[in-house]
Amino acid sequence: MTISVGDRLPAASFMTMTADGPNKLSTDDVFAGKTVALFAVPGAFTPTCSAKHLPGFVEKAAEIRGKGVDTIACLSVNDVFVMDAWGKSQNAGDDVVMLADGNGEFAKAVGLEMDGTGFGMGVRAQRFSILVKDGVVAELNVEAPGEFKVSSADHILGQL
Template identity: 45%
Template sequence: MIERGETVPSVGIKLVNASGVSETTSDAVLGAGTVVFFAVPGAFTPTCHVNHLPGFLANAHKLRAAGVDRIVCASVNDAHVMKAWADASNAINDIEFIADGNADLARALGLAKDLSANGMGTRFSRSAMIVRDGVVADVFVEDAPGVSASGAPAILMALETAKV
């Protein structure tokens, strides 16, 4: 698993944002400024759709006030699903989305999780990171179902603690 002080890997991804869908690399998206990156097992899945994404959307202004330049959500879904989720959640203007359809980024970060027993294949572990100029400042990975360590309140607390 990627650790504090390591540089984010360069992996081909599709970026979904207010400008549309584009092909780019993970280091291009996560490599400049202060980025809050959070990863979910699946777009539209219950916990991701009802708890994880909405927390970041509701706190986007607080995250920006704390010095965050970019909020990015990733999932092992294709770009069409990520675009539909961004639109359905009204998040497209506040959060950018990485479609990691083949789980290449999830694997490169060491955050891939085998959910084949649930019919979901390889997915991201529910997690979040604070990345500063391409270097991981903090990593938060859930060790139980639900959203606590990787949710927006925990990230805001970590950002505030880092200021002290």
């Protein structure tokens, strides 16, 4: 079942890279007491994700934060090392937290996984964005297959 507006995010864990190496974060670490713009991509370094999705959030980070968002987070079913390298290559810096959902557990728990085995990608996250307030889904935007509209930084800005 897909998560809906008004639902609390399920307990899960993510990996992020720190100066000391990989670090495990829980959903509470990321979302409790905060307003978070979370967006998910099917894969780091893939065409739309690298040309439009992540760059849009990097470019609009100050504007998004200016509308009350505490954290902007990018999630992908990739390992922490790939997410770190991708964030660096896209100059995400401290503007976007790169969350590795390495086994796709969060994507599955929210019902937003996709089967990319036909492309040699395995199970991945669908392209989506969620505006989360203190762990509760305030806005949910799930892209149709092959689309890039409602999960964009501009769309989230319009919802704030």
